[in-house]
Amino acid sequence: xxxxxxxxxxxHKQGHTHVLTTLKQKFRIWLFRPKIExxxxxxxxxxxxxxxxxxxxxxxFLLLLMLLGDINYNLSLGYVLTFLLGTTxxxxxxxxxxxxxxxxxxxGRVDSVFAGGMVQFVFHFHNIGTLPRYHLKxxxxxxxxxxxDIPAQQSLEVKLPLPAAQRGWLGTGxxxxxxxxxLGLFHAWSYLEFDTRCLVYPRPAAPLPLPASSAQSGxxxxxxxxxxxxxxxxxxxxxxxxxxxxxxxxxxxxxxxVKQFSAQQGRxxxxxxxxxxxxxxxxxxEILTRWLLDADKQGVHYGLRLPNIELPxxxxxxxxxxxxxxxxxxxxSGEPS
Amino acid sequence: xxxxxxxIYGLLICILLVSAPHADHLLLWVNxxxxxxxxxxxxxxYSGNPLxxxxxxxxxxLGSVGGLLISFHxxxxxxxxxxxxxxxxxxxxxxxRAARDAAVVINLACFIIITNFFYSQSIPTAMFMLxxxxxxxxxxxxxxxxxxxxxxxxRIAAVLxxxxxxxxxxxxxxxxxxxxxxxxxxxxxxxxxGLDDKMSPGSLSKLSLSDAVAFRVMFNGKPPRRNxxxxxxxxxxxxxxxxxxxxxxARVKPAHLDKLDDSxxxxxxxxxxxxxxxxxxxxxxxxxFALEMPTHLSIPAELTYDFQIQQKSAVTSRxxxxxxxxxxxxxxVEEEPRQLRxxxxxxxxxxxxxxxxxxxxxxxxxxxxxVMRAALNYFNREGFQYTLEPPLLGLNTVDDFLxxxxxxxxxxxxxxxxxxxxxxxxxxxxxxGYQGGEFxxxxxxxxxxxxxxxxxxxxxxxxxxxxxIDPTAAIAPARVQNGxxxxxxxxxxxxxxARTQLPWLRSLRFNLDALTNQWNQxxxxxxxxxxxxxxxxxxxxxxxxxxxxxxxxxxxxxxxGLLALxxxxxxxxxxxxxxxxxxxxxxxxxxKKGIVRAAHEGAQNFAARAVLLKPQYADAINDITARYLxxxxxxxxxxxxxPALRHAITTFKL
Numbered sequence: 005x006x007x008x009x010x011x012x013x014x015x016h017k018q019g020h021t022h023v024l025t026t027l028k029q030k031f032r033i034w035l036f037r038p039k040i041e042x043x044x045x046x047x048x049x050x051x052x053x054x055x056x057x058x059x060x061x062x063x064x065f066l067l068l069l070m071l072l073g074d075i076n077y078n079l080s081l082g083y084v085l086t087f088l089l090g091t092t093x094x095x096x097x098x099x100x101x102x103x104x105x106x107x108x109x110x111x112g113r114v115d116s117v118f119a120g121g122m123v124q125f126v127f128h129f130h131n132i133g134t135l136p137r138y139h140l141k142x143x144x145x146x147x148x149x150x151x152x153d154i155p156a157q158q159s160l161e162v163k164l165p166l167p168a169a170q171r172g173w174l175g176t177g178x179x180x181x182x183x184x185x186x187l188g189l190f191h192a193w194s195y196l197e198f199d200t201r202c203l204v205y206p207r208p209a210a211p212l213p214l215p216a217s218s219a220q221s222g223x224x225x226x227x228x229x230x231x232x233x234x235x236x237x238x239x240x241x242x243x244x245x246x247x248x249x250x251x252x253x254x255x256x257x258x259x260x261x262v263k264q265f266s267a268q269q270g271r272x273x274x275x276x277x278x279x280x281x282x283x284x285x286x287x288x289x290e291i292l293t294r295w296l297l298d299a300d301k302q303g304v305h306y307g308l309r310l311p312n313i314e315l316p317x318x319x320x321x322x323x324x325x326x327x328x329x330x331x332x333x334x335x336x337s338g339e340p341s
Numbered sequence: 342x343x344x345x346x347x348x349i350y351g352l353l354i355c356i357l358l359v360s361a362p363h364a365d366h367l368l369l370w371v372n373x374x375x376x377x378x379x380x381x382x383x384x385x386x387y388s389g390n391p392l393x394x395x396x397x398x399x400x401x402x403l404g405s406v407g408g409l410l411i412s413f414h415x416x417x418x419x420x421x422x423x424x425x426x427x428x429x430x431x432x433x434x435x436x437x438r439a440a441r442d443a444a445v446v447i448n449l450a451c452f453i454i455i456t457n458f459f460y461s462q463s464i465p466t467a468m469f470m471l472x473x474x475x476x477x478x479x480x481x482x483x484x485x486x487x488x489x490x491x492x493x494x495x496r497i498a499a500v501l502x503x504x505x506x507x508x509x510x511x512x513x514x515x516x517x518x519x520x521x522x523x524x525x526x527x528x529x530x531x532x533x534x535g536l537d538d539k540m541s542p543g544s545l546s547k548l549s550l551s552d553a554v555a556f557r558v559m560f561n562g563k564p565p566r567r568n569x570x571x572x573x574x575x576x577x578x579x580x581x582x583x584x585x586x587x588x589x590x591a592r593v594k595p596a597h598l599d600k601l602d603d604s605x606x607x608x609x610x611x612x613x614x615x616x617x618x619x620x621x622x623x624x625x626x627x628x629x630f631a632l633e634m635p636t637h638l639s640i641p642a643e644l645t646y647d648f649q650i651q652q653k654s655a656v657t658s659r660x661x662x663x664x665x666x667x668x669x670x671x672x673x674v675e676e677e678p679r680q681l682r683x684x685x686x687x688x689x690x691x692x693x694x695x696x697x698x699x700x701x702x703x704x705x706x707x708x709x710x711x712v713m714r715a716a717l718n719y720f721n722r723e724g725f726q727y728t729l730e731p732p733l734l735g736l737n738t739v740d741d742f743l744x745x746x747x748x749x750x751x752x753x754x755x756x757x758x759x760x761x762x763x764x765x766x767x768x769x770x771x772x773x774g775y776q777g778g779e780f781x782x783x784x785x786x787x788x789x790x791x792x793x794x795x796x797x798x799x800x801x802x803x804x805x806x807x808x809x810i811d812p813t814a815a816i817a818p819a820r821v822q823n824g825x826x827x828x829x830x831x832x833x834x835x836x837x838x839a840r841t842q843l844p845w846l847r848s849l850r851f852n853l854d855a856l857t858n859q860w861n862q863x864x865x866x867x868x869x870x871x872x873x874x875x876x877x878x879x880x881x882x883x884x885x886x887x888x889x890x891x892x893x894x895x896x897x898x899x900x901x902g903l904l905a906l907x908x909x910x911x912x913x914x915x916x917x918x919x920x921x922x923x924x925x926x927x928x929x930x931x932x933k934k935g936i937v938r939a940a941h942e943g944a945q946n947f948a949a950r951a952v953l954l955k956p957q958y959a960d961a962i963n964d965i966t967a968r969y970l971x972x973x974x975x976x977x978x979x980x981x982x983x984p985a986l987r988h989a990i991t992t993f994k995l
Binding site: 062088 | 441444448451452454455458459462466467470474478481482484485486487489493497501502504505506508509512513516518519864865866867868897901904905908909911912913
């Protein structure tokens with residue numbers, strides 16, 4: 005009987021708290037209107053919230069003490085001081101609001117990075133008014149923040165560095181733009197959530213030798229070289245064959261250089277998922293990324309073969325970006341093209 | 342967060358500014374300790390050395406608290422509280438580790454300002470407070486803005502304060518005032534600069550330099566004449582040659598208020614009596630003041646055998662009571678012989694010349710009244726002067742005064758008169774209290790200040806009882822008729838400024854005095870009654886605190902709205918191009934010389950035409966045009982381009 009009763013009561017309570025949380029959530033949604041935005045956002049009064057800080061509450065308490073002292077000791081000048089401080093404190097609320105109001109913000113282009121690095125999210129702030137803005141802070145939910153001032157009638161590019169922990173798309177999440185200017189008594193803030201995001205490539209593995217040859221080409225890399233026309237010189241890379249070294253250039257004190265032949269452009273290297281030993285997916289992607297970067301550096305035509313995806317060999321910046329993007333997003337669902 | 346050195350200097354200056362006014366009444370070792378700590382902190386900020394460890398700070402703190410205990414024997418009270426606060430604020434500076442600590446220091450600084458008002462609330466103090474607040478605000482803004490330069494910080498702080506001033510005025514006028522105090526105060530809460538129950542040469546003249554209010558009186562009906570306004574305080578019986586004291590009061594049958602009607606024989610026809618309300622400022626003493634002679638009092642108090650009103654405990658909060666007094670009376674016509682003997686005793690051996698003079702009067706004159714008149718005539722005819730700064734007296738104070746210096750304040754006259762009477766065998770005693778009062782027509786009440794402190798005499802005459810005699814009136818009738826300022830001749834020891842006859846200096850002094858008076862009346866004296874009177878005069882009917890609060894909120898809302906409009910307007914000022922505005926100014930300069938730019942005319946074409954018309958200014962015109970075009974259309978102007986254009990245009994003269 006008793007457990008049943010308890011259960012009943014418990015479930016009732018649960019239902020109650022549930023209703024409360026839902027109400028709370030609804031209120032928050034009504035108040036803050038969470039929405040991912042694109043384009044330019046102008047901070048109007050609907051978007052700016054103000055609450056006293058802990059220091060502000062402490063100051064109010066101090067003023068109350070002072071007022072009691074004034075009354076008790078009949079200090080007329082004390083009333084003057086207390087009211088002066090009180091109204092100054094009150095006016096800082098308007099100052100804090102004004103410090104944020106009518107700012108125009110838009111998200112800028114973000115450069116991709118490798119996992120483990122820092123993404124520099126870019127935001128363009130435009131201050132149209134004739135009023136300088138002081139000590140604004142942009143902060144994400146994990147406490148990474150950047151502080152800046154914006155002079156009157158000027159634009160400012162603000163970079164918020166966020167750590168890129170893993171590959172894939174990285175958004176900023178909900179950002180808070182806030183200020184406690186001028187006295188730190190009031191916290192004025194606005195939530196910003198832009199559709200800006202950064203593509204994070206897999207972290208490149210530690211340096212590894214490139215795969216010796218590609219299964220498809222069937223021939224060694226270097227066998228094909230030397231038959232075709234001389235195409236120019238490039239810097240020596242450890243592992244280049246001795247016959248290729250441009251001895252004449254060395255004699256001219258141009259450093260150690262290697263002759264390149266046009267046949268090399270036809271040289272193909274497959275970065276093949278299936279040739280890798282059985283490792284974790286992420287590990288495989290890291291190795292492929294390392295190879296891809298090295299192959300790109302060496303000017304090799306490389307192709308990328310992943311389960312269900314195959315990018316034919318090529319050597320160009322767009323190809324490099326395409327391959328890195330494929331690696332970054334491999335196996336991740338919900339990825340928009 | 343590491344606090345930078347400039348911020349620390351700012352905080353140091355804040356603490357220095359708020360504690361500096363206290364320096365002259367703090368203990369010497371506290372001053373020295375605070376100065377050392379501030380200097381040490383400044384050095385640490387300058388050199389970048391680490392802050393002292395906690396144990397050292399704790400040792401210093403405990404040591405100084407111990408020192409205070411030894412010096413004051415307590416940790417409660419105003420003086421010791423202020424000292425403690427200043428010491429803690431100074432020590433907090435040595436513990437500045439984060440922005441939070443800096444905020445604490447700033448709050449402490451604000452609080453220490455208010456403690457200064459215990460000692461002074463004058464106009465210079467108010468000015469100093471404003472300056473200190475500006476420094477505190479500037480430092481506070483620094484704490485929030487980090488790297489911002491001093492000038493914009495100063496501007497932000499000044500704007501904050503200037504905006505707050507009108508709001509403060511609304512609050513000051515309309516905030517419903519409460520009659521303090523709200524709770525019992527420590528013993529030293531009030532500077533007890535009031536009347537004492539001891540009187541020696543110099544004690545009253547010192548007191549009469551104080552403007553502090555002793556009490557306020559509102560009369561029901563017609564107020565008495567000024568020369569009837571004797572506010573009775575301590576009655577002094579015993580004289581040791583220099584100092585008058587109440588003496589022993591043991592085994593005397595006390596006279597009660599309800600019995601007073603018997604002892605005061607209201608036989609005079611014009612003695613209707615007078616009703617009035619006294620609001621007594623706390624003076625830390627047990628006696629109350631009333632018009633001579635009091636018969637009824639609205640609060641429980643004891644009427645002593647010599648017509649003083651005594652409370653059981655000292656008056657430590659403002660006290661309000663209504664009283665009834667008879668202006669014409671006969672007091673204690675039947676006096677106990679023991680009391681009359683007390684009223685005749687004088688210290689033997691002292692003042693032989695005064696005794697001799699009294700003895701001559703006694704033998705040559707027949708009645709006590711004649712002796713009394715002889716003494717008053719003596720004061721009147723022998724060149725006595727009434728002065729605030731009487732010369733020092735030797736061992737025989739009465740002789741020295743009567744026969745040598747002949748310059749004195751009321752205590753000299755009262756003291757020597759009573760001495761002469763006693764020496765001549767007429768029972769007499771000294772009465773201290775206040776005489777007169779300043780009428781305040783705004784509130785329709787009288788203000789009695791410490792400067793109205795007075796001493797007079799009472800002699801006992803058979804059939805008439807105790808009769809008031811004011812010997813001061815014999816030599817300075819203006820004192821009793823018109824008050825102290827009228828009675829003191831210009832040269833009598835008043836400060837330099839007061840003696841100077843330069844007209845502009847005099848008018849400056851009078852203006853300053855008027856200003857101080859206004860300040861005292863309107864700012865410092867803005868209490869519940871004045872607030873009530875002022876608001877009534879401003880047209881508010883039936884003033885209640887609810888009405889005041891509503892009006893206050895409305896006023897504040899209105900002002901904040903106005904300020905908000907002014908402040909937020911600047912947000913919407915769209916690109917007014919400064920370069921274009923400057924260029925238009927340049928065009929106006931040319932226009933005055935008849936070179937008018939046509940509406941369709943571009944800057945370059947206009948310049949070419951202007952150069953043709955005024956070839957001697959070709960360089961300047963081309964230079965300005967080139968700068969303007971670069972600024973407006975090239976889109977890559979550096980920060981120096983605009984000031985350069987401004988300079989070129991302002992210096993351009995035709």
